[in-house]
Amino acid sequence: MTQRTNVVLLAALITATAGAQDVSVYGTTMAQMWKQDISGDKRTMAPAAQYLGIDASQLGTEALSLHLFGWGRTDLGDQSVPGSKSAGDLTYGYLQYRFAEANAEIKAGRFGITQGGAMEQVDGVSARTDLKGGFTASFFAGKPVLYKNLEGAAQKDYEYQHDFIFGTRLGWRMSKIGELGLSYLQDGTTAAKDLHVPSPVDYTRRQMGADIHLVPISIIDFTGRTLWDMAKHDEMATAPSRIAEHDYTLAVKIAPTFVVTGNFTERNFQAYFAGTNMPNLFRQTELGKHRGYGINVVLGPASAVQVVVDYRNTKRDSYGEANRFGGEVRWTIPESKLQTGLGLHRVLADNVISIDDRVPTYSLSHREIRAWVMYESGRYSASLDGIRQSFDDKHNPSLAGVSSQYEFVGSLGARLTPSIKLSGDLSLGANPLFKKEVRGLLRAEYRFSMARKGGK
C-alpha cells in the first residue's frame, strides 16, 4: 500500500470511532535524556516518544470494534538511533467483529497474529472460529508488513518475494485432555529464481507446524510444537534437516506448591532462519543446529513467596556448549503493596576460538545478579531495579578490558487523577561501552474512556 492509501485508511478508521458507544484513548508520552562520550565524540541525546492507542467498541453493533495503536519518535538533541532523527509506526489498526458464539471473530486491517507457528504482522484479514466436535479453524491472509532495513537491490528482492502471506491452522480440542493443531504458513509467492536477476537468497517461507497442549491429569501440563521448513532451497547446500524447530515443555505439579518443568529445544539454522530479512546475521548457510535442554523447579508457584531453581544446557554445533544455572526468588506482599525479587545466575560456556592471534581464545562465562523492589499504592509508586554482570575473561574483545558492568534504575511515580500518571526514571550504569552512563526519563501515562449512555 502507498503512504497516501495508508493515511486515507487510517483517517477513515479514526473517523469511524465517531459512531462508537465506548471509546478509550490511551497513551504514554516519554522524554529521555543522556549524554554520551565515545572517544571524544560528545553527544547529548534527548529523544521524545509518543505511544497512542484507541479502542472504540460498539460501532453500530455491539460486536464491532476498532483498535489502533502506534508510536512516533523525534530527537530533540543529537540523533539517538541510526537512520533518522524522527520515526514512527502503526503497530496495529484493525476492525474486529466478535460473534456471540463459537469464539468466532473476523479482523480486517493491520494486526499482529499468533497462530500455530506464525507470529506475524499483516495488512489483511483474519478469521477464527470454534467448530462442533472440538475442532477450531483459523485463517489469515494479506500483505506482510515489511521493514526497510536491507540495502538497495536486496530490499527490492525482499519486497518482490514477500508479495503475499497467508496461514491457516486447524485444531482439535478434547475436554480435559488438551489440544492438537496443524498449521501452514506461506510468506511470498514469487521465488527468487523468477527475478530478472535471480537473487542469491530465497527470502520466501513455507512452513508446516504441529502444536500440542496436553493436560490429561491436573498434575501434568505438556506443551510444544514442531515446525518444518517446506521451501525449496535449490541454490543452497542441502540442509541436514528440514525440521526448523522442536520445542517441548513438560510441567509436573508434584504438589500444589512444587512444580518441576523440563524443556527440550532443537533448531536447525537453515530451516529455522528461512525467510529472514537479515541473512548476514541469521545465516542460512550455517548448516548446524542449536540444541538445548533444561529443568526448573518452582516452589510456591501461586504463593506470596516463589522460589525458582533452574538449569539449562545448550549446544551450538559451530561454537560449543554452555551451562546456565541459578535461581530467583519473588516475594509479593499484597497488604503492603510491595513486590520484590532477587535472581542469581552463572553461565559456564566453552571458549570462543578467535581469528585474532593476540587473543586466540576467549571465554563467554559470566555471573549475573539482579535485584528489584516495587511499591505501588493507589496514588504513588516507586521502584528500584539493579543488574550486574561480571565476566570471567575481560580479554573478550566485546568487553574492552572491562570485567563487569551494572545498571541501577530508580523510578518514582504519582497518579494525579485516576486517568493520569506521571513518573520519572533515573538510571546509573557502567559498562564496556560507556565508562559511566546516566540517563533520565520522564513518563506521562493516560487513559480516557468516553462511554456513552442511552444504548444504540
Add this chain to the structure above:
Amino acid sequence: MFRRNTLLSLAIMLGLGVLTACGMLSTEKSFAGTHPQELGAGRPQCSSCHEDELKGAAKTYASFNHSSTFVKDHKVQSGQDGNVCATCHAQSFCSDCHAGKTVMKPSTKLGDRPDRATPHSGNYLTMHRIEGKIDPTSCYKCHGRANNDKCTACHR
C-alpha cells in the same frame, strides 16, 4: 501464473471452507470480551478463582496460570488460545515486547515495572555479543524478520 493459481486455489478453498464451516460452527457462548474484575498485584493465577475447565478452550484454568515458565515462554498458548489472552490483554500489551518495529527496548519503556520481567535489562548491547554467540535462535524469534533496523547498524 503461479501467483494467480495460488490465489484462485486459495479463494476456492476459502469459499468451500466457509460454506462447510457455517454448518459446523460451535454453539458454545464466546469468551467474555474483558475480564469482569480488576486483578490484584503480582502474576495472575487463574486457578486461584476458577477451579474448573475453561469451556471453549478445553483446558483447565490452571493451564493459563502466569507461572515463571509461562511468562518466559507462552508461544504455544498464544498460538492456540490467543482469544483467551485477549480477555485480559489488549494487543498493545503483547506489543510492549513483540512489536514488529518499536522505539525503545521493553525494559526502558517499562522502567517503572521491574515485575514485568522484560527482556534486555541493563546494558544489553554488550550482553547480546555473548548470548548471541551461545544461541542466535533466541534473537531470531523477535529480530529475525522484524524489529531489527537497529541491528543493521552493525550487522550489514
